[in-house]
Amino acid sequence: MAVALVGLPGAGKSAIGRRLAQRLQLPFVDSDHLIEERIGCSIRDYFEREGEASFRDVEQSVIAELAAAPRGVVATGGGCVLREANRQALRAGFHVLYLRSLPEDLFRRLRHDVKRPLLQVADPLGRLRELHDARDPLYRETAHETVETGRPSISVVVNIIVMQLELAGVVVPPDPGPLTD
Ligand SMILES: Nc1ncnc2c1ncn2[C@@H]1O[C@H](COP(=O)(O)OP(=O)(O)O)[C@@H](O)[C@H]1O
Ligand SMILES: O=C(O)C1=C[C@@H](OP(=O)(O)O)[C@@H](O)[C@H](O)C1
Numbered sequence: 001m002a003v004a005l006v007g008l009p010g011a012g013k014s015a016i017g018r019r020l021a022q023r024l025q026l027p028f029v030d031s032d033h034l035i036e037e038r039i040g041c042s043i044r045d046y047f048e049r050e051g052e053a054s055f056r057d058v059e060q061s062v063i064a065e066l067a068a069a070p071r072g073v074v075a076t077g078g079g080c081v082l083r084e085a086n087r088q089a090l091r092a093g094f095h096v097l098y099l100r101s102l103p104e105d106l107f108r109r110l111r112h113d114v115k116r117p118l119l120q121v122a123d124p125l126g127r128l129r130e131l132h133d134a135r136d137p138l139y140r141e142t143a144h145e146t147v148e149t150g151r152p153s154i155s156v157v158v159n160i161i162v163m164q165l166e167l168a169g170v171v172v173p174p175d176p177g178p179l180t181d
């Protein structure tokens, strides 16, 4: 069983992915961490030095490797759905969940965050709205299911995901043991 999380920056892919993997006792991988290991610097520095297109090439090779041997819970980077090859590889290899939050909720979470290169602009809320409009259809196309993450806490979202995965037959609930009165 392998689950991949897609969605906009701040939707909770990394934070919820880590907690979900703990809960399901599965390995957790954040594709952005693999990319940073490979490029040897932060994603923000790499964007500044090499540009976004070069980052997308590294991202595509990391996604292809993960999808070639799908396992555990994978948190992707928010822009991975921009390339069709990534959308297809993720959908074929993983049960994909779209963590969906409105730009206003994401802005509340990320307004002091300096690590996300695409949001270091004069109007980050405007940028989040543009990203939402451009990418929402791509996240929907890639994902098997959508989970709303704008308002509920991380623990509630993890509980909802576990329920959805059990309903979809993606995870098997633990054996409750013998029933006693
Ligand atoms: N449902 C949530 N409720 C409250 N805070 C959240 C929630 N999801 C994420 N966060 C917080 O928002 C920030 C960004 O989340 P992160 O997991 O890095 O998003 P992503 O990986 O999707 O960009 C983190 O500080 C995280 O703890
Ligand atoms: O939305 C994007 O294009 C990006 C999102 C980032 O990941 P998060 O979604 O975890 O912020 C990271 O991959 C890179 O900065 C590009």
Ligand SMILES: [Mg+2]
Pocket (backbone or CB within 6 Å): 013, 014, 015, 032, 075, 076, 077
């Ligand atoms: Mg992340």
